[in-house]
Amino acid sequence: MRITCLFVRSRIERFVDEELSSRASESIRSHVARCSSCKEEVRSLYALRRAVERLRVPRHDDGFWDEQWRAIVAKAGAPGLRLRRLRTAGATARRAIFAGSLAAAAILVVAGAVLITAPDRQQAQSSTYVPYIDFHVSTIDQQVLMGDHFSNAQYVSVSYNGQ
Amino acid sequence: MERDVRQGTFPIQGPSNGQRMVEMLVELTDAELIRRCQENDSSAVNELYRRYREKVYRIACRIVLDHDDALDVTQDVFIHVLKGIAAFRFQSSFSTWVTRVTVNVSIDWIRKRRRMKSVAFQPVELDGVETVAVKNDQAERVHDAFKLLDPEQRSCIILREIEGASYQEIADALGCSIGTVRSRIHRARGHLKRILKDVMVE
Ligand SMILES: [Zn+2]
Numbered sequence: 001m002r003i004t005c006l007f008v009r010s011r012i013e014r015f016v017d018e019e020l021s022s023r024a025s026e027s028i029r030s031h032v033a034r035c036s037s038c039k040e041e042v043r044s045l046y047a048l049r050r051a052v053e054r055l056r057v058p059r060h061d062d063g064f065w066d067e068q069w070r071a072i073v074a075k076a077g078a079p080g081l082r083l084r085r086l087r088t089a090g091a092t093a094r095r096a097i098f099a100g101s102l103a104a105a106a107i108l109v110v111a112g113a114v115l116i117t118a119p120d121r122q123q124a125q126s127s128t129y130v131p132y133i134d135f136h137v138s139t140i141d142q143q144v145l146m147g148d149h150f151s152n153a154q155y156v157s158v159s160y161n162g163q
Numbered sequence: 164m165e166r167d168v169r170q171g172t173f174p175i176q177g178p179s180n181g182q183r184m185v186e187m188l189v190e191l192t193d194a195e196l197i198r199r200c201q202e203n204d205s206s207a208v209n210e211l212y213r214r215y216r217e218k219v220y221r222i223a224c225r226i227v228l229d230h231d232d233a234l235d236v237t238q239d240v241f242i243h244v245l246k247g248i249a250a251f252r253f254q255s256s257f258s259t260w261v262t263r264v265t266v267n268v269s270i271d272w273i274r275k276r277r278r279m280k281s282v283a284f285q286p287v288e289l290d291g292v293e294t295v296a297v298k299n300d301q302a303e304r305v306h307d308a309f310k311l312l313d314p315e316q317r318s319c320i321i322l323r324e325i326e327g328a329s330y331q332e333i334a335d336a337l338g339c340s341i342g343t344v345r346s347r348i349h350r351a352r353g354h355l356k357r358i359l360k361d362v363m364v365e
Contacts, residue, residue: 047363052324057224
């Protein structure tokens with residue numbers, strides 16, 4: 001094999017993968033145009049790409065994916081996102097308020113509010129809610145999965161209970 | 164840290180819910196959708212799922228090489244997405260992150276499967292795989308050839324050849340260097356070329 005060919009072969013995968021600078025790519029292209037053996041190498045790399053594309057993937061309709069979504073939500077710990085907040089002095093009182101709101105009765109919430117002291121209520125309204133999902137099925141090391149993308153920082157959300 | 168835990172209702176609605184809202188969500192970028200997710204907007208989670216479910220499934224199918232297992236992997240991936248989205252810090256695109264999770268869950272799945280079968284993975288002697296070549300169905304041939312690659316090689320070659328990812332994107336997805344990506348792709352191609360010679364000629 002000629003020296004030029006050896007040089008080209010060392011870059012030929014990066015050439016078909018479009019990982020070379022436009023200048024380097026151009027010099028490979030002009031060699032490949034003139035050299036039948038390097039041209040054959042390029043051709044076989046493209047042929048391999050087409051072969052890999054033959055790996056079958058079934059197609060599914062929207063109904064199927066909706067069904068999957070329901071399963072995902074169920075596995076993630078239905079009904080999905082939950083709320084978590086720090087335990088503080090007023091926690092017990094706030095639990096009462098929250099239970100009331102879960103019962104979806106505004107009257108109950110008002111009644112609950114009446115049951116507790118005014119300072120407690122104020123504290124409850126300004127408390128910080130952190131959404132999270134209860135999660136049981138993972139066997140994967142979270143650090144590996146999440147990499148640098150995540151911190152343990154708590155993210156504040158003021159909306160809860162679907163509001 | 165001890166936390167006071169209670170359950171709110173975060174209704175995860177079917178994608179068909181609220182046609183107008185869905186139409187509007189379609190126009191948002193991934194990043195905008197994630198911000199909405201972080202504000203507990205459940206329809207935004209649905210839209211991300213709608214955008215990425217097929218990509219996740221496609222990659223999973225080709226790494227685990229079993230369509231049913233790939234559905235389980237897809238479910239696990241989106242469970243991780245649901246869990247992680249609140250803490251997503253935009254240090255990469257959502258696409259990169261979801262690809263990374265998909266590859267990791269898929270590879271983990273293969274390892275788990277192997278442990279279940281209690282058969283250690285043994286790289287097949289490539290000179291002895293001519294049996295693969297007797298099958299007529301070309302898709303099946305490619306499938307069998309892929310089984311001979313290790314999961315990391317499989318992941319790299321699939322992201323490159325089918326998903327069109329750059330070396331950098333693959334490196335990000337697998338958490339390895341570009342050099343490692345290049346050598347895995349190179350080795351995978353070498354193996355596949357030998358096994359699939361006749362599939363490749365036409
Ligand atoms: Zn040449």
